[in-house]
Amino acid sequence: MSTQTLNPVAYGELLAKVQPHPIKDDREYDRLVAEVGRLMERGERRLSKEETSLLEMLSILIEDYDRKHYPLPLPQPHNMLAFLLEEKGLEPHDLWPVLGSKSRVSEILSGKRAISKSHAKKLALFFHVPVDILI
Numbered sequence: 001m002s003t004q005t006l007n008p009v010a011y012g013e014l015l016a017k018v019q020p021h022p023i024k025d026d027r028e029y030d031r032l033v034a035e036v037g038r039l040m041e042r043g044e045r046r047l048s049k050e051e052t053s054l055l056e057m058l059s060i061l062i063e064d065y066d067r068k069h070y071p072l073p074l075p076q077p078h079n080m081l082a083f084l085l086e087e088k089g090l091e092p093h094d095l096w097p098v099l100g101s102k103s104r105v106s107e108i109l110s111g112k113r114a115i116s117k118s119h120a121k122k123l124a125l126f127f128h129v130p131v132d133i134l135i
Helices: 008-018 026-042 049-069 077-088 092-099 102-110 117-127
Strands: none
Touching: 008 049, 026 049, 077 092, 077 102, 077 117, 092 102, 092 117
């Protein structure tokens, strides 16, 4: 959101109407999601500064609830490695010098062999990513 000042009266009236607060249950979640839907239907360009601020706050509350109640599972390390290869436009043979051999790369990418801590460190340096996503 920009640093433009909000009209305190208009914003206060909007907050009083919607009454946003940390989400504790699915009913409240559904209510706030519906409110976001109503705001989004109008289009972001048609929203007042106050409505835009409310939309941002509601999005944060909903995201927080989603993160706590519906966490996304972390991908398996070998799937993350395959993803990194694809994202960088690389092929498995590009990892031979990093992991030591063609067979080791093949075993890791197929999920037959786990990524060791030492390999995870080397891969993290190679891809410039945190090591914990590969363990």
